Amino acid sequence: MSNEHDSVVVKHEDNEGSLRSYVTGFLLSIALTLCAYLMVVHRVSTNDWVIAAIIGLALIQFLVQMFYFLHLGKETKPRWKLFVLIFMITIVLILVFGSIWIMNNLNHRMTPEQINTYLNNQGGGF
Amino acid sequence: MSDASTPAASLRLSGTDHEKNSKTVFGFWVYIMTDCVLFASLFATYAVLHHNIFGGPSGQTLFSLPNVLTETLILLTSSFTCGLGILAARANHKNKVLFWFLITFLLGIAFLSLELTEFRHLVITGNSWRRSGFLSAFFTLVGTHGLHISIGLLWLVVLLGKIFSGGLSKNNLRQLTLFSIFWHFLDIIWIFIFTIVYLMGSLGK
Numbered sequence A: 001m002s003n004e005h006d007s008v009v010v011k012h013e014d015n016e017g018s019l020r021s022y023v024t025g026f027l028l029s030i031a032l033t034l035c036a037y038l039m040v041v042h043r044v045s046t047n048d049w050v051i052a053a054i055i056g057l058a059l060i061q062f063l064v065q066m067f068y069f070l071h072l073g074k075e076t077k078p079r080w081k082l083f084v085l086i087f088m089i090t091i092v093l094i095l096v097f098g099s100i101w102i103m104n105n106l107n108h109r110m111t112p113e114q115i116n117t118y119l120n121n122q123g124g125g126f
Numbered sequence B: 001m002s003d004a005s006t007p008a009a010s011l012r013l014s015g016t017d018h019e020k021n022s023k024t025v026f027g028f029w030v031y032i033m034t035d036c037v038l039f040a041s042l043f044a045t046y047a048v049l050h051h052n053i054f055g056g057p058s059g060q061t062l063f064s065l066p067n068v069l070t071e072t073l074i075l076l077t078s079s080f081t082c083g084l085g086i087l088a089a090r091a092n093h094k095n096k097v098l099f100w101f102l103i104t105f106l107l108g109i110a111f112l113s114l115e116l117t118e119f120r121h122l123v124i125t126g127n128s129w130r131r132s133g134f135l136s137a138f139f140t141l142v143g144t145h146g147l148h149i150s151i152g153l154l155w156l157v158v159l160l161g162k163i164f165s166g167g168l169s170k171n172n173l174r175q176l177t178l179f180s181i182f183w184h185f186l187d188i189i190w191i192f193i194f195t196i197v198y199l200m201g202s203l204g205k
Helices: A002-014 A019-041 A047-068 A080-109 A112-121 B007-049 B065-090 B094-124 B133-166 B170-202
Strands: none
Touching: A019 A047, A019 B065, A019 B170, A047 B170, A080 B007, B007 B133, B007 B170, B065 B094, B065 B170, B094 B133, B094 B170, B133 B170
């Protein structure tokens, strides 16, 4: 009986945020957004570094909102939501980086110079 | 249902109720994750096409960053007020729930009108989705997010009506929880649109 009671109480907590978690998430998100914005507006460094930094800030903000707004870390075991999330992230990474990789490769192979070189090497047989 | 008056039975009842709720929430979560895959394919399209400006303007000349920052902060605040609404719903304060979700709704409308103003300006100046591969990808990605926001707002209006007339029933509470997940998720997608499309676009990358 007490076991059942415990499990109900624990389950009840897992979706619940507190005022403090929402306020923390909100303030952190605003700070991260402004930080990224100011870095871009003032061009604090070379383009590549700024891009690396704002992508980093976006990923941090993703984690902040997942944790403070969607309360992902408070899920009890088994953590199905987390598993689905990780699976989704895997698919997304394959999809995005796979597309960029394939299309860059294709562009690289299909430049006019490359085609001319190829045709010349073949003795202009086409 | 009939023996719900005894403590043990009511406890069991609330337990299964909660289980049913958490299954619904989990199912909705899986839908959200598949929606993420939809957005990922649009992001991939954008990443591949954003150099193909076909002699037209690039993001560097088109985007107005202060405008986009305003949109971002509006959406972020609406995500926050949505969270406050959920807290009020858990505490069973009907008026507070209506207040916070009304604020969320108005902020959503403000976001959507800013976005549509931007789209309208782009189309009027001849830079619609027909202009280049870059703009097609841009309109599809940002437009799909905007469409999600519109659907969310429609959902919210219906929910507010139901809560206003029917109060905070179990069913309405569950719907509110699902809506809040949807709304937070749209804010998370926007972080990446803000960073990848607008910020990186204005850096000329």
